[in-house]
Amino acid sequence: MGKFPRYFTIWQKLGLSGVKLTAYLVLLFLMAPILVIIPLSFNAEPYFTFTEGMLALDPSAYSMKWYEEILADQKWILAIKNSFYIGLMATLIATVLGTTAAIGLTSGQMPFQRMIMALLLSPMIVPLIITAAGMFFFYTQLDIAGSYMGVILAHAALGTPFVVITVNAALAGFDYSLVRASLGMGAKPVYTFFKVIMPLIRPGVISGALFAFVTSFDEVIVVLFLAGPEQRTIPRQMFSGLREEINPTILAVATLLVIISGLLLLTMEYLRARGEKMRAGDVD
Amino acid sequence: MSNPELTQDEIRQADRNIRRRKWLAIMFVAPLLLFIFVTFVAPIGTMLYRSFYHPTVAELIPDTLTQLDEWSEESGDLPPPAALNAFAVELQALAAERLSGKLAEEVNRGYPGASSLIKSTARAVRRVDLAELQSSGGQLVLDANKKWSDVNVWRAMKKSGSVFKDDFYLTALDLERSPQGEIIQRDTQIYLDLYWKSLKIAFYITVLTAIIGFPLAWYLANAPSRIANTLMIFVLLPFWTSLLVRTTAWIALLQTNGVVNSILMSLHITDEPLEMLYTQFATVIAMTHILMPFMILPLYSVMKGIDPSYFRAALSLGAKPIPAFIRIYMPMTIPGLSAGALLVFIISIGYYITPALVGGTDGQMISNIIAFHMQSSNNWELAAALGSLLLLLITLLYWLYDRLVGISNLKLG
Amino acid sequence: MKKKLLTLAAAAAVGMTASLASADELTAVSFGGSYGAAQQKHMIDPYMEKTGNNILFENYSGGVAELKAQVESGNVLWDVIDMEVIDLERACSEGLLEVFPQDQLPPGDDGTPAAEDFSEEALANECGVGNIVWTVLYAYNHDTIEGGEPTSMTDFFDTATFPGKRAMRKRPQVNMEWALLADGVPKAEVYDVLATDEGQARAFAKLDSIKDDIVWFDSWSQAPQLLNDGGAVMVQSANGRFFAAIQEENKPFEMVWDGHVFDLDVWAIVKGTDKKDLAIDFIKFATGSKPLSGMPDVAYGPTRQSSYAYIDESIVPKLPSAHLDEGLKASSLFWADYGESLGEKFNEWLLQ
CATH class of the missing domain: 3.40.190.10 (Periplasmic binding protein-like II)
Structure with missing residues (x-):
């Protein structure tokens, strides 16, 4: 945008600069809250506020003790293990089921395609409090409430819509006659899947899996209702920390989570760039 | 279908192929469909069922309820002695099994104060001889507390004994049944107000995200791609950051001695710290922040597709920039705006975590009261009824979204 | 690359299942904060050290609601609970707690039988054993x-x-x-x-x-x-x-x-737990003379007379027991x- 067209009046230029300034202010609004917690997590005092020492950059007002506390606290260690375990298992289930379903749905042969799609994507739309309450009643009857199994199945259900959407998008414009050709030439279905379909949708599958993982990794309401103390996850631990006793350990965890999400975001962007390159390559 | 080039055999073959492909598609979709059914649809069904099917009281005092069937509630008389005796006997049995508390809880919902009445009476009849209860237990009950002579207690008990009922929906809509059986409004309006408040909060958030998101989306769509791509990271990072982290951040910002108050006070904008955390304001501002990406992303992708030459053409033809922007550019962004707005509205209406953590008392939304009845007041049936109403609302919005935007066009990141 | 990722994920998952599944522990809930820290130091940690049993020590915010939800839904997640006596009678009469075998409580360290060592209120309810006066x-x-x-x-x-x-x-x-x-x-x-x-x-x-x-x-x-x-x-x-x-x-x-x-706080056992014996064992330990004597760390009075032998005299005027005249018994x-x-x-x- 840098330069304004010559026919712009001074007012129009000012107006555009105003929009630009607003845009940067909005970015500040988006980023500042996340950045604020990082220095606070090095607070030497057990509260959530900047102390005078911190503002004066006095080194003794800063401390690593909240990070040490995470490592020393069995509950946090368990929560971290649980979050990854539940997240990975749920992602595995969601990715396999979601990818297959998306292939069926985009084939153009699926009856009631629109209705089924709406149903399959509804876990993403229904408020989590409703999902969680329903699961609490139903999973208790099945005797899987308060177990890893219960939480994993629940999180897998919540993750599938994202896989369906991303794989769906990756399959948009995919020519199914390729599959028929491959099958027609005698290739086994499994072989066809991995050699014909998979290379095309891989970025979609991976980004869907990432979404599914993040959904589980970030989810707290279902965990609140369904998990026992043994299945505590990071967000659940943070939630009770915020409700019961606010201390900077939560900020330290939050800082670590920001780093993790930064890494996930970079992976995502890398995949997107690769996906675009691949698609561009098709055209050439 | 009646293609003259094809023989009957070939048509049949083609039909079979189509059918085979259809089956193949179904086979691919079926596992997920089944999975979603068991893990997601069935649980929600259970919840819906619970909102009107409630056999607890019927299981606790079956004999009393059978006896009460004979009694006409409109008469204004107390139930017959046989019913009262049956109640005394069953109350003793319940007390022995420590179930009288359950009965007390259930009846208390129809008659506030019944809980203490039933519990203290249960203690009174606990050690009485069974034969005595069978013959004159009713009188013992009436003597235990003068409130038992109030016909309304017995009406409430009889009513709570029905297995299928709409009571929870009535309560959820701030209605109740008068002793004459008409549906009337309750004295205190709680839940309708709360639904209304949730809608209002969701509306504020939607409008705020649109107003704040619009300039940024426009700038991102029109800036040179190198800058835009870098700035996009700053939009996406919050999107990928845990909800709990973002809520935590707002607690740190808004609390009494928090960052925002410190800045305001050091700039002498205010002398006293403002009370921001644990208010409706906190809910709105934090959720606006959290839901911003859901507005910016669809807006951005629509704006990206708008050819800037339209706008330039209008300007070069002598149109004033602001009217030209409103008349030419804005209408073209409507698809993105409506997609973003609907999505933000749908997500915010059922939000739980952020209001629970930063909303205090007046920043609570309908989800929070559902959670409250699930976890704190143990009134699961009312929670189910409130949840069902919320689900109905969401389903309508979802249908609208699917009609207007198409659910499969949802943009992720 | 995908295969490697998958194998890695699967291996990690299997590894974690193994390490998670072996944890068979007692879940105890209390009120957290400085009180929870004192309990951790004087009751939980010494018990784990002495017996080798693991205790998952959780916080809750009090009241009977969560307990009730667990017992009534049949989804019992807690084994031992620290309750305010203000809630105890209700929880006990509504069948949310197991009856505690108070006759099994060990005598005080000075040999006083439990029934005499504990204050009367501490054993007044059949479902719990008094822990602190607060x-x-x-x-x-x-x-x-x-x-x-x-x-x-x-x-x-x-x-x-x-x-x-x-x-x-x-x-x-x-x-x-x-x-x-x-x-x-x-x-x-x-x-x-x-x-x-x-x-x-x-x-x-x-x-x-x-x-x-x-x-x-x-x-x-x-x-x-x-x-x-x-x-x-x-x-x-x-x-x-x-x-x-x-x-x-x-x-x-x-x-x-x-x-x-x-009021008092008691340790009690959640109705329907499958670890009742372990729970009884823990409560017997936690309400012993020595663990209770750690509670004045946070100005709560122990319920056993024999605990006072371990307590620094200077703390006594700061305990609620020194202010009973000004207060009301819950x-x-x-x-x-x-x-x-x-x-x-x-x-x-x-x-x-």
Whole structure:
């Protein structure tokens, strides 16, 4: 945008600069809250506020003790293990089921395609409090409430819509006659899947899996209702920390989570760039 | 279908192929469909069922309820002695099994104060001889507390004994049944107000995200791609950051001695710290922040597709920039705006975590009261009824979204 | 690359399943914060060290709701629970707790049989074993209080003289008692008055007079934070929370003992747990003379006489037992009968 067209009046230029300034202010609004917690997590005092020492950059007002506390606290260690375990298992289930379903749905042969799609994507739309309450009643009857199994199945259900959407998008414009050709030439279905379909949708599958993982990794309401103390996850631990006793350990965890999400975001962007390159390559 | 080039055999073959492909598609979709059914649809069904099917009281005092069937509630008389005796006997049995508390809880919902009445009476009849209860237990009950002579207690008990009922929906809509059986409004309006408040909060958030998101989306769509791509990271990072982290951040910002108050006070904008955390304001501002990406992303992708030459053409033809922007550019962004707005509205209406953590008392939304009845007041049936109403609302919005935007066009990141 | 990722994920998952599945432990819940830390130090850690059993020590914010949800849904997640006696009678009479075999309690370290060693109240209910004597009172912050120094329950409800927010725990228990005390009801009559409809209306009317100035919280551990960061000028909490903040962090907090409502906490066993024997074993240990003697760390009095042998004399005047004249004994029986109905009324009042 840098330069304004010559026919712009001074007012129009000012107006555009105003929009630009607003845009940067909005970015500040988006980023500042996340950045604020990082220095606070090095607070030497057990509260959530900047102390005078911190503002004066006095080194003794800063401390690593909240990070040490995470490592020393069995509950946090368990929560971290649980979050990854539940997240990975749920992602595995969601990715396999979601990818297959998306292939069926985009084939153009699926009856009631629109209705089924709406149903399959509804876990993403229904408020989590409703999902969680329903699961609490139903999973208790099945005797899987308060177990890893219960939480994993629940999180897998919540993750599938994202896989369906991303794989769906990756399959948009995919020519199914390729599959028929491959099958027609005698290739086994499994072989066809991995050699014909998979290379095309891989970025979609991976980004869907990432979404599914993040959904589980970030989810707290279902965990609140369904998990026992043994299945505590990071967000659940943070939630009770915020409700019961606010201390900077939560900020330290939050800082670590920001780093993790930064890494996930970079992976995502890398995949997107690769996906675009691949698609561009098709055209050439 | 009646293609003259094809023989009957070939048509049949083609039909079979189509059918085979259809089956193949179904086979691919079926596992997920089944999975979603068991893990997601069935649980929600259970919840819906619970909102009107409630056999607890019927299981606790079956004999009393059978006896009460004979009694006409409109008469204004107390139930017959046989019913009262049956109640005394069953109350003793319940007390022995420590179930009288359950009965007390259930009846208390129809008659506030019944809980203490039933519990203290249960203690009174606990050690009485069974034969005595069978013959004159009713009188013992009436003597235990003068409130038992109030016909309304017995009406409430009889009513709570029905297995299928709409009571929870009535309560959820701030209605109740008068002793004459008409549906009337309750004295205190709680839940309708709360639904209304949730809608209002969701509306504020939607409008705020649109107003704040619009300039940024426009700038991102029109800036040179190198800058835009870098700035996009700053939009996406919050999107990928845990909800709990973002809520935590707002607690740190808004609390009494928090960052925002410190800045305001050091700039002498205010002398006293403002009370921001644990208010409706906190809910709105934090959720606006959290839901911003859901507005910016669809807006951005629509704006990206708008050819800037339209706008330039209008300007070069002598149109004033602001009217030209409103008349030419804005209408073209409507698809993105409506997609973003609907999505933000749908997500915010059922939000739980952020209001629970930063909303205090007046920043609570309908989800929070559902959670409250699930976890704190143990009134699961009312929670189910409130949840069902919320689900109905969401389903309508979802249908609208699917009609207007198409659910499969949802943009992720 | 995908294959490698998958193998890695699968290996990680399997590894974690193995490490998670081997954990068969007792889950104990209590109130967290400084009290939880004292219990961790004097009860949980020594028990784990002595027996090798693992204890998952969780926080909850009190009340019977969560317990009730678990027992009634059949999804029992907790094994041992630390309860306020104000909730105990109700939980026990509603069948939410196992009956505890009190005759199995070991004698005190000085040989006194348990039945004589424990104070009478500590073993008054068949479902629990007394753990501490503590109290609910309010405190103010010397840095933020305006209008003088509050000294009585009346001052807590006097927003004209002492402007600013009051923080209270979101429940009717104790708050209703305080409202009546501030309204001039003598201590001895509080529960009789509260048993009548008029008395309840009176208490709500008194609470109404400061409703706009009340900040509600869910858990005792939030209280010191609220008093510290200026969220409220007077804060209700357990005496130990303030004591710890004053003692360990040198906070300028001042406790007001007038009208404090004192009570016991007990250890009890959740109905339907499949680890009942382990739970009994833990409670027997945790209520021994030595572990109980650690509770005065946070100014809570031990329930065993024999524990006093281990206690530093200087702490005794700071325990609730030194202030009984100024306080009111919480009535477990009253709240067993009225907890439900007043709870509902309280919630409606909150939402109005």
